[in-house]
Amino acid sequence: MSQETISREVVVGIEQGLHARPADLVAREARKWRSRIEFVADRQRADGKSILELLTLAAEAGTRLVVEATGPDAREAVDAIGRLFDRNFTEQT
């Protein structure tokens, strides 16, 4: 299986920032995939499968983050997580 790395940028659209509830939804989605998934902010990285790590980003509304997935289903994982942000977490998958 391929171990390609796929990445894309997402923007935090939620007014309150990436607080506990959206972080939970991101981690839940990330855990569906086999790939390693990381969020990259200005000066730090966070494991996308850990709510605790996602909260360390303190990503306020308007923050740009890069989602990076490495593994056999990297593209699908990045697409699915990207959709959460694109829909501003209003629709659950």
Add this chain to the structure above:
Amino acid sequence: MKFSDFVATDAILADVDADTKQAVIREMAEALVEAGKIAPAELEGIVKAIMKREDLGSTGIGRGVAVPHTKHPSVDRLVGTVAVSRKGIDFESLDGEPVHLFFLLVSPPDRPGDHLRALENISRQLRDEGFCRRLKASGTPADIAHLLAEADGHGVVT
């Protein structure tokens, strides 16, 4: 943001008796009332609001940590407290681990940034497994307060 910016030292609980989610949340909210941080008349409403938030999805964020919280108009600044459960409480966390460390937060509705920075501080400090372990092993509220102050960088280094 530091722990000292939002943790009411007088409301810290070491080794709580509670063994359910609802019971630990109530015990922590009552401690905030006793510490004078939330009004007695607001207790029921705050407990109910925190439980309603838990219904949306557990605030167990993994590694034995939970951050039950709510916004509430009766507070004019972010207030919170810490509780430790030696035995651990089932909190329906995403990683399935029982929760030993609780950080309860009540924030004014118009201050989402403060809430986010408090969550950041809690999660950043608790990423350190040594800190988690020492908090869990704390025997008294004073021990917990000491560890939090140390993490804030202005405590006595032992």
